[in-house]
Amino acid sequence: MRGTDALTAALLPIPQGVGALLSRTLAGRLTDSIGARAVSIGGFIVMGAATIPFALAGAATNDWWLMAVLLVRGFGMGAVMIPVMSVAFVGLERSEVPHASIITRLAQQVGGAFGTAVLAVILENATGGATDLAALASGFDVAFWWAVGFTVVAIGVCLTLPGRRVVAVPAPQPA
Structure with missing residues (x-):
């Protein structure tokens, strides 16, 4: 819609990946201290809030603004991925971890493709094949x-x- 070439269109979402990278360490620490549930909910709240500007954007919306929002959206996405991935390995034996890793990665790939397909169908239905901006x-x-x-x-x-x-700390034994 913005009339950019393929290379520019491909480079515009880079801030989202950078945001995801920036949040990984913080998300890991928070997952260890406050738990996966709180961190993932917080990450999804950030993602949802950072998606709203795209629903309100038009053809004239500033690219720098959209890239800044993508950075924040990526931050939320990274904050979601870390706790969800770490929970997938809780309670597994060491020999089971490689299998769980493959399954979680496959679930991410299939889920991402499915979500993209659903939104593409929604977009196609909403535009009805229109060509005007x-x-x-x-x-x-x-x-x-x-x-x-x-x-x-x-x-x-x-x-x-x-x-x-909650890690149970044994009570001190009387001497």
């Missing part, structure tokens, strides 16, 4: 609002994740 922008707005809605559903799913693990 106003109708296309309106279709993208609809698709991004759906993405916000899916984020809210994901927050509900995160409620099933374990909270903070």
Whole structure:
């Protein structure tokens, strides 16, 4: 819609990846201290809030603003991935970890492809094959609002994740 070439369009989402990278260490520490549930819910809240500007954006929205929002969105995405991945390995024997790693990676790939396909269908349905910019922008707005809605559903799913693990400290034995 913005009339950019393929290379520019491919470079614009880089801030989202940078944001995900920046949040990984903090998300790991927070997962250890407050639990996977709180960190993943917080990450999804950040992701959802950072998706709203895309639902409100138009063809004239500043690229720098959109890239800044992508950075924040990526930060939330990274904050979601760390606790979800760490919970997948809780309670496994060392020999089971490689299998769990493959399964979690496969689930990420299939889930990401499925989510992208669902949003593409929503976008196609919302635009109805329109070619004028106003109708296309309106279709993208609809698709991004759906993405916000899916984020809210994901927050509900995160409620099933374990909270903070309490480590029992044995009482001191009398001498």
